[in-house]
Amino acid sequence: MKKIVDEKGKLFGIINVVDLIVLLVILAVAAAVLWKLFGNTVTSAMSGKTEFTYVVKCTEVDASLKEILEEQKLPQQLMSSGSYVNGSLTKVEFAPHMVTALQQDGTVMTYEDEGTVDAYFTITASVDSRTLTFPVGSQEVRVGKEHIVKTRYIELEGFILSVDIAE
Template sequence: MKLLDEKGRLFGLINLIDLLVLILVVAVLAGGAYKLTRPSGSGAGDAGEKATVLALVSNVSQYTVDAVTVGSTVYDPTSKGHMGKVTNAEVVPHRQPVPTADGPVLMAEIPARFDIFLTFEAVVTVTETAVRCASYDLRVGATVTLGSRDFMVSTTVLRVDL
């Protein structure tokens, strides 16, 4: 028995192009089924542990200060995973080193710029290697982007309390 017959059918059963189209349709259906049935992995619905995370939002304007409010729900803009709720937002003037005329460098307040110490409650998954929330490993010094309906900020994790 030949691989292709005189009509171009594979083993005399199905046309080669029809077979390729059939394989493509099955692959698309399998991919769609996988996407719909896989667990989300966002941490929102998982029965994980609660953690309190303190993060620093540095050198922002008054507009950002006004947008960050206690009670806001924050999410991971990359994975769209739920991260938690803002429980506290302490605003302090932004300070940075400024050289003086006589030589020493002093920490001076920068007008109209602020730092926000943002505390949020998160549902996390704790493993031997990391404390994970949405797509982030929450470690001191890690940069985490938080989004909400009203703001999106880049933060530096200062503390994670389980």
């Protein structure tokens, strides 16, 4: 049976222990340099993008803005803090804004508010498929959460009605 380290200090009679340690250090440094240079490229190539669409409802939008919003060319890139972000406004729809009031006799009456409309913005975005949340700029997309719809030409506040994730 062979000894692990022979009388000349070689492992299995093949390589010196000091030489082996130097070789392992050189390989570790080379691997670290390669990872630093190409690691992000490999990681981003392996991770895909997750596409999702969400709808934001903005209530009580002044009726005079309806015409302006209808004239906007779509899609429009979303913005945050003066920079474009990873989402686009793809569709705008309107509905009359309905107001519910309690009458003096106790009955509930619902009527259309002539001066305002409700706007529904459909937005499409994509995120890194490794993320657990759906960030669009500095805002996270979740149903029920307040959301600012901001493009180069408009900025309105609303809340998120639905989120559909493309499979």
